[in-house]
Amino acid sequence: MFKCILVLFVINNYVFGSKHWGDKQKLTTVASWKQLSYSIDGVIYSKDTDDKNVPNKSNNGTVKSEKFFIQYNNVPSGVELDNNRVFVTVPRRQYGIPSTINFILPDQSSSVLYPFPSPRYIEQFVSVYRPRIDDCGRIWFVDTGLLEIPGERKQVKKPTIYAFDLKMDKLVVKYELKDTDLVNERTPGGLTSITIDVSPNCCNDAYAYINDLATSGMIVYSMKDNDSWRIEDPSFKYQSSAVNFTAAGYLITWQDGLFSIALSEPDDKGKRTAYYHSLVSTQEFAVDTKILKSGVRNLNGNSMLLGNRGPLTQSGSHDYHPETRILFFANVAQDAILCWRTDTALTEDNVGIAAQDRKKLVYISDLKVIKDEVWVLVNQMPVFIFSTLNPDEVNFYIHKANIRDLIRGTVCDIGHDK
Numbered sequence: 001m002f003k004c005i006l007v008l009f010v011i012n013n014y015v016f017g018s019k020h021w022g023d024k025q026k027l028t029t030v031a032s033w034k035q036l037s038y039s040i041d042g043v044i045y046s047k048d049t050d051d052k053n054v055p056n057k058s059n060n061g062t063v064k065s066e067k068f069f070i071q072y073n074n075v076p077s078g079v080e081l082d083n084n085r086v087f088v089t090v091p092r093r094q095y096g097i098p099s100t101i102n103f104i105l106p107d108q109s110s111s112v113l114y115p116f117p118s119p120r121y122i123e124q125f126v127s128v129y130r131p132r133i134d135d136c137g138r139i140w141f142v143d144t145g146l147l148e149i150p151g152e153r154k155q156v157k158k159p160t161i162y163a164f165d166l167k168m169d170k171l172v173v174k175y176e177l178k179d180t181d182l183v184n185e186r187t188p189g190g191l192t193s194i195t196i197d198v199s200p201n202c203c204n205d206a207y208a209y210i211n212d213l214a215t216s217g218m219i220v221y222s223m224k225d226n227d228s229w230r231i232e233d234p235s236f237k238y239q240s241s242a243v244n245f246t247a248a249g250y251l252i253t254w255q256d257g258l259f260s261i262a263l264s265e266p267d268d269k270g271k272r273t274a275y276y277h278s279l280v281s282t283q284e285f286a287v288d289t290k291i292l293k294s295g296v297r298n299l300n301g302n303s304m305l306l307g308n309r310g311p312l313t314q315s316g317s318h319d320y321h322p323e324t325r326i327l328f329f330a331n332v333a334q335d336a337i338l339c340w341r342t343d344t345a346l347t348e349d350n351v352g353i354a355a356q357d358r359k360k361l362v363y364i365s366d367l368k369v370i371k372d373e374v375w376v377l378v379n380q381m382p383v384f385i386f387s388t389l390n391p392d393e394v395n396f397y398i399h400k401a402n403i404r405d406l407i408r409g410t411v412c413d414i415g416h417d418k
């Protein structure tokens with residue numbers, strides 16, 4: 001009898017996949033790394049390497065700034081999903097990062113990073129945080145142009161918007177931001193995400209909304225006009241009453257402003273709502289994208305405070321699921337994915353913890369809604385900044401969860417109270 005149950009259990013596990021984990025088995029791990037490795041021009045780099053094409057050879061005589069690959073310094077930051085490629089960015093915040101925008105092929109067990117779109121670009125792109133694929137099959141990202149080495153910051157290039165059509169990996173937008181889009185030399189390091197407002201039947205009429213968390217603003221780019229401008233508003237600043245929280249056990253002292261912009265589905269007139277927040281904030285704001293597109297330089301009372309998510313809800317990336325009208329948040333203060341149904345009032349009671357894990361969700365650096373799934377990239381960034389990662393343990397993850405599973409049992413469940 002026991003044997004029989006055991007056999008069934010094993011079969012069950014196999015059929016439904018043994019990779020589900022977490023509270024109520026909501027999450028599936030797509031990739032995990034102790035440390036990152038690269039495959040560039042057919043050469044695998046999985047140990048420190050001084051010179052390109054001479055893998056695994058590193059000696060103490062070569063200065064760090066000259067080394068091609070310093071494995072420990074490679075910390076992933078952003079994630080996106082194409083049909084078969086999972087994009088993974090590695091901002092150049094230290095020396096020894098061979099390529100800042102890459103993809104993995106998730107069926108390969110090694111999860112080695114391949115430069116995007118090809119190895120020819122590894123020097124051209126300086127530093128990329130969080131890319132975005134739009135409804136027209138294009139990947140957009142901001143190259144901050146900044147080598148963000150502590151104490152040795154260097155603006156190598158002007159911050160530049162890129163978009164590639166993913167059918168042929170063809171470059172379709174390359175646009176250098178204007179000096180008037182930037183406040184000072186700190187601004188480029190704050191351009192950590194890009195949100196694309198476009199309809200699939202009008203692909204040339206795309207708008208990009210770029211957050212500036214360093215000098216608290218938003219930069220808008222119109223593809224049709226090939227022009228950009230900067231918008232200021234008090235709601236783009238951090239919230240001073242939300243400064244005290246920990247992530248990965250460290251007191252976060254950053255004063256990051258506008259961090260994430262998520263768009264609703266369009267209404268009958270094609271208008272969307274842009275939901276946004278600062279990292280150091282428990283509030284959420286909304287503005288009609290018509291205002292963002294109009295060319296105004298200031299929101300002038302057109303932004304709306306929706307409410308407060310509650311204590312310890314400081315969150316980085318967030319994204320919107322049109323079918324359920326739920327926003328999902330990368331909640332760094334509680335190692336959690338939060339949810340809020342946007343057709344309910346934004347109060348603490350209406351915000352649910354959809355998933356939480358004190359190990360595998362420690363610092364969700366990016367979160368994307370992709371069809372009916374939520375994808376997250378986890379990177380323990382505070383440990384890297386304030387302490388040391390253990391390269392013998394798993395440090396970085398990409399997980400995904402089906403949205404129905406994710407909201408089950410939370411206040412965001414559609415069946416709730418009905």
Ligand SMILES: *[C@@H]1O[C@H](CO)[C@@H](O)[C@H](O)[C@H]1NC(C)=O
Pocket residue numbers: 046047055056
């Ligand atoms: C480099 O090191 C890795 C990991 O030990 C190994 O798998 C690979 O074969 C090495 N490559 C070369 C060219 O020695």
Ligand SMILES: *[C@@H]1O[C@H](CO)[C@@H](O)[C@H](O)[C@H]1NC(C)=O
Pocket residue numbers: 059060
């Ligand atoms: C390089 O330096 C490290 C630490 O300073 C030391 O442990 C290692 O033996 C050195 N390697 C070589 C090849 O000199």
Ligand SMILES: *[C@@H]1O[C@H](CO)[C@@H](O)[C@H](O)[C@H]1NC(C)=O
Pocket residue numbers: 174175176226
């Ligand atoms: C867009 O404007 C930039 C200068 O701001 C220019 O370099 C670029 O060629 C323009 N692109 C197109 C498609 O016109």
Ligand SMILES: *[C@@H]1O[C@H](CO)[C@@H](O)[C@H](O)[C@H]1NC(C)=O
Pocket residue numbers: 240241242243244
């Ligand atoms: C944050 O913590 C510091 C040190 O404990 C304290 O002085 C300060 O008043 C706190 N700020 C807020 C807004 O809670």
